[in-house]
Amino acid sequence: MSEKAEGSILYLDEVSVSFDGFRAINKLSLVLEPGEMRAIIGPNGAGKTTMMDIITGKTRPDSGDVLYDGKVDLTTLDEAGIARLGIGRKFQKPTVFESHTVEDNIELALKARRGTWATLFHRRSRSEQVRIDELLQTIRLSDKRDLLAAKLSHGQKQWLEIGMLLAQEPRLLLVDEPAAGMTDAETAETAILLKEIAKTQSVVVVEHDMTFVRDLGVKVTVLHEGSVLAEGPLDQVSANPKVIEVYLGR
Amino acid sequence: MLTYWLTNGFDRKAQIVTAVLVALAIVVPLGSLLPPDDSVLHISTYQVTLFGKYLTYALLALAVDLVWGYCGILSLGHGAFFALGGYACGMYLMRQIGTRGVYADPVLPDFMVFLNWKDLPWFWYGFDMAWFAFLMVILVPGLLAFVFGWFAFRSRVTGVYLSIITQAMTYALLLAFFRNDMGFGGNNGLTDFKDILGYSIQSPGTRAGLFAASALFLAFFFVVASALTRSKLGKVLVAVRDAESRTRFIGYRVEHYKLFVWTLSAVMAGVAGALYVPQVGIINPSEFDPAASIEAVIWVAVGGRGTLVGALIGAVVVNFGKTWFTGMLPELWLFALGGLFVIVTLFLPTGIVGLFARLKSLRKPPVAPVAVANQSGGAS
Numbered sequence A: 001m002s003e004k005a006e007g008s009i010l011y012l013d014e015v016s017v018s019f020d021g022f023r024a025i026n027k028l029s030l031v032l033e034p035g036e037m038r039a040i041i042g043p044n045g046a047g048k049t050t051m052m053d054i055i056t057g058k059t060r061p062d063s064g065d066v067l068y069d070g071k072v073d074l075t076t077l078d079e080a081g082i083a084r085l086g087i088g089r090k091f092q093k094p095t096v097f098e099s100h101t102v103e104d105n106i107e108l109a110l111k112a113r114r115g116t117w118a119t120l121f122h123r124r125s126r127s128e129q130v131r132i133d134e135l136l137q138t139i140r141l142s143d144k145r146d147l148l149a150a151k152l153s154h155g156q157k158q159w160l161e162i163g164m165l166l167a168q169e170p171r172l173l174l175v176d177e178p179a180a181g182m183t184d185a186e187t188a189e190t191a192i193l194l195k196e197i198a199k200t201q202s203v204v205v206v207e208h209d210m211t212f213v214r215d216l217g218v219k220v221t222v223l224h225e226g227s228v229l230a231e232g233p234l235d236q237v238s239a240n241p242k243v244i245e246v247y248l249g250r
Numbered sequence B: 001m002l003t004y005w006l007t008n009g010f011d012r013k014a015q016i017v018t019a020v021l022v023a024l025a026i027v028v029p030l031g032s033l034l035p036p037d038d039s040v041l042h043i044s045t046y047q048v049t050l051f052g053k054y055l056t057y058a059l060l061a062l063a064v065d066l067v068w069g070y071c072g073i074l075s076l077g078h079g080a081f082f083a084l085g086g087y088a089c090g091m092y093l094m095r096q097i098g099t100r101g102v103y104a105d106p107v108l109p110d111f112m113v114f115l116n117w118k119d120l121p122w123f124w125y126g127f128d129m130a131w132f133a134f135l136m137v138i139l140v141p142g143l144l145a146f147v148f149g150w151f152a153f154r155s156r157v158t159g160v161y162l163s164i165i166t167q168a169m170t171y172a173l174l175l176a177f178f179r180n181d182m183g184f185g186g187n188n189g190l191t192d193f194k195d196i197l198g199y200s201i202q203s204p205g206t207r208a209g210l211f212a213a214s215a216l217f218l219a220f221f222f223v224v225a226s227a228l229t230r231s232k233l234g235k236v237l238v239a240v241r242d243a244e245s246r247t248r249f250i251g252y253r254v255e256h257y258k259l260f261v262w263t264l265s266a267v268m269a270g271v272a273g274a275l276y277v278p279q280v281g282i283i284n285p286s287e288f289d290p291a292a293s294i295e296a297v298i299w300v301a302v303g304g305r306g307t308l309v310g311a312l313i314g315a316v317v318v319n320f321g322k323t324w325f326t327g328m329l330p331e332l333w334l335f336a337l338g339g340l341f342v343i344v345t346l347f348l349p350t351g352i353v354g355l356f357a358r359l360k361s362l363r364k365p366p367v368a369p370v371a372v373a374n375q376s377g378g379a380s
């Protein structure tokens, strides 16, 4: 495997995947440095979510390398194994455990042993309680802790899912359209929160909302038809004629 | 660790259920044995046996609720585990007959003599010993469930497909046990039992004892199920039920959790079957009938899925109905059962328990609803 992978937290090289002959991801290459935050943009169907599916083990690539931490081959692991390595994911459509309370949702995600016996005899420790309280504060759901997650608004579910992501204490966060369905104020707050997270962790964030991407102020990768069309600061890629043609110029 | 686990699980619901079952385990045997036959307090042996049978059904329903109500695995084959536990117990009871059979063979059960068999098949060895038989009551259903679950859950068979293969499993066993050369008595099954643990199986005292055992085993497993569902593992199970793939993405090996609860549930069903057989006095392949497994699911739906106590209530209520109906209008029972299922699914999705919960909340003054901003249409 390539030396280019060395020192990176996430390394994709020439990754391809087809669904019934349709190439959703086509020779996609991408390198993320530790501590880096990267924004991914691209028109609908560009393959952004599919890329996350590949990294998190939901979809197996037909070819190409996917390496974590410069050495761990993610294509041989299952979803749970990849999550345990420290890769967390927030879904495009917010998915929380609807018949659990907000607090239980956080508890389930909290970094802890994941084995059957460990959870069977698990007893919430003081430090875990403190951590849960902190997280609820961060996502501003402290007063909703005993409410069933099903009763939350769309925006609140997004925040709960971000809270669950943080609870896992991942080293790499994959965040798919965190601002979808949020008010402008919530969107701005989400950008602030993500920037806060990016101080200590590596983040890949997919988003359509350009104001949001501008707020983040990070390197942008433009995906189109399953491969990278352009990469660089937002101002630079949005001046790129190819990008304008497929994405911004529509 | 274990004490915390049990005390945490021993909530008010579990306390009430345990209290009721322990009380039944004392009162019913006393009512059967102490008052004279013509007293109003007397409970006939027939009734003791009937109620005892309901309790074993309740244990089967509890097993179904654990996998279906909490983990979303709709098993349409739990009757297989129940029947296997029943057969293990029946084999023990057959070996207790000894020379009192029609052919008076000291070792071979009657049906084997009838088939002209000379030796006891190897898989009948050990069943003359109660401890061995009891071990098999647990091991055989547990092992079958483990192997079945290992393959099914690892290859991520879920939903309707899983339900269908559970049906196929019990149907395959039905056909196998019908065959005489399987060595389980063919379509007649195992019957004409004489003793259990040295006591005459027909005597009122033994009947009372079997009833008490059924009640106590049910109480025991109820506390276990309650502790389990209230533990963090129980929360993971519900998470799997609600959003399986999400659970994987936060690092839980879903197949391990399913396998654990599935196997435990099968063992519970097996114990239920083992308690059932000495009370009804027979075990035959009809217990493997897919329809029997479906009935167990209906009990849970009627009582209230995912509540544990609903499974018990549903099993007892529906079977009371069945006893009454089959006495009055036997040919209509299946229609009544089908109708009941449709009504519950359409109008009472939370079953009897849910109905009571709703009535209770109607009587109380409504609590001020928690303000929930809902900008974008809520649940998606």
Ligand SMILES: Nc1ncnc2c1ncn2[C@@H]1O[C@H](COP(=O)(O)OP(=O)(O)OP(=O)(O)O)[C@@H](O)[C@H]1O
Residues within 6 Å of the ligand: A019, A024, A042, A043, A044, A045, A046, A047, A048, A049, A050, A051, A092
């Ligand atoms: N499991 C699958 N089976 C078949 N086709 C799929 C599958 N997953 C994705 N696709 C297809 O692959 C393409 C890329 O989809 P993907 O969801 O990755 O796009 P996206 O960039 O996330 O788009 P959006 O902005 O709408 O979320 C789409 O055409 C989609 O229909």
Ligand SMILES: [Mg+2]
Residues within 6 Å of the ligand: A048, A049, A050, A092, A176
């Ligand atoms: Mg997408």
